[in-house]
Amino acid sequence: MATTALITGASAGLGQEFARQLASQGVQLILVARDERRLTEFAEQLAGRGDLNTTQRRPAPEVLAADLTTPEGLDRVAARLADPDRPVDILINNAGFGVHDGFEESDIADERRLHELLSWAPLRLAHAAVPGMLARRRGWILNVASVAAFTPTGTYGAAKAAVVSLSRSLSARYRARGVRVTALCPGLLATEFHERMGEDHLPDLPPFAWASTERVAREGLRALRRGRPVLISDWRYRLMSPLTRLLPDRILERISTTGGR
Numbered sequence: 001m002a003t004t005a006l007i008t009g010a011s012a013g014l015g016q017e018f019a020r021q022l023a024s025q026g027v028q029l030i031l032v033a034r035d036e037r038r039l040t041e042f043a044e045q046l047a048g049r050g051d052l053n054t055t056q057r058r059p060a061p062e063v064l065a066a067d068l069t070t071p072e073g074l075d076r077v078a079a080r081l082a083d084p085d086r087p088v089d090i091l092i093n094n095a096g097f098g099v100h101d102g103f104e105e106s107d108i109a110d111e112r113r114l115h116e117l118l119s120w121a122p123l124r125l126a127h128a129a130v131p132g133m134l135a136r137r138r139g140w141i142l143n144v145a146s147v148a149a150f151t152p153t154g155t156y157g158a159a160k161a162a163v164v165s166l167s168r169s170l171s172a173r174y175r176a177r178g179v180r181v182t183a184l185c186p187g188l189l190a191t192e193f194h195e196r197m198g199e200d201h202l203p204d205l206p207p208f209a210w211a212s213t214e215r216v217a218r219e220g221l222r223a224l225r226r227g228r229p230v231l232i233s234d235w236r237y238r239l240m241s242p243l244t245r246l247l248p249d250r251i252l253e254r255i256s257t258t259g260g261r
Contacts, residue, residue: 006030006081006088008068008121009095011038014144014186017217018092019046019061029061030088032077033095036065068095068121069113078128087136090224091129093122093163094144098156111155118159123166130170130179137178142224143167145183147232160185164230171229180227184220187233 005022009015011033019029023046031039040063047060064080066073081088096118099110122143133139145167149160167183174181216233223231 002028003089004028004030004087005090005092006032006064006077007092007094008032008077008125009144011035011042014213014217015092015094016042017213018094018142018221021214021217021221022090023061027090028059030064030080031061032064032066032068034065034067034073036063039063039065069117074121074124078125081125081128082132084132087132088129089133089136089138090140090142091125092142092144093125094142095121096144099154103154106155114155115159118156119162119166122163126166126170126181130174133179134174134177139179140224141167141170141179141181142220143181143183144220145185145230147185147187149183149185168229171227175227180224182220182224182228183230184216184223185230185232186216186220 003026005018005027007015007018007022007029010019010029010031015033019031019042023029029043029046031043033039043061043063064077066076068074068077080086081091097114099106099114101107101110126141126143129139129141133141143163143166145163146157146160148157149164151157164183164185167181170179170181219231219233
């Protein structure tokens with residue numbers, strides 16, 4: 001039986017790495033992001049690589065351009081997930097962005113878009129995917145959260161905390177019925193995420209502080225297969241995790257960086 005995965009935020013960064021690793025395992029892909037041109041170019045790259053054990057090209061991934069911060073875009077992707085004639089076995093909710101300005105200065109429209117993309121969109125898409133997965137008694141949902149979910153990192157952390165809570169709830173409710181749900185919580189990743197927030201928001205940190213997207217994606221997919229409800233990815237962030245339960249919030253807030261992914 002062929003396996004199909006739908007990945008949001010698939011045009012760059014961690015989303016692309018999920019796609020590469022799943023494609024190498026023979027998984028059929030549906031790539032979702034706003035920029036159709038970038039998605040199409042990436043889909044062609046994946047198809048051109050072919051199977052490492054043969055000379056055949058892989059089937060080109062399906063491209064689904066959609067802005068998940070709009071009702072129309074979100075509904076389009078939800079409808080694809082709910083289509084019983086074209087079942088989706090794996091849903092990876094990866095799309096995200098951060099708000100640069102502090103809470104007292106930020107645009108409330110940007111804050112709403114952030115929460116709609118980071119917490120509402122994963123809920124909406126999981127809600128569309130779960131009924132079919134339960135009917136087939138087979139399905140996996142990976143929600144990309146963040147270590148920011150466990151620290152007082154403003155509205156970004158609040159939205160990611162909602163994703164962790166949702167993932168734990170769905171995992172507890174549906175694992176016995178064949179559907180596994182995992183919240184993947186990476187730390188800082190060297191992707192376009194911080195660049196899109198502005199040059200002055202790039203954290204001034206040594207290379208050691210940045211996690212590998214390849215490792216994070218691999219660990220996330222492994223945790224999903226094993227049915228782990230929550231995974232803090234990369235050993236450095238797992239080592240720091242106990243501090244979030246010991247240090248006062250005022251200290252954690254001071255040392256935390258906004259948008260820890």
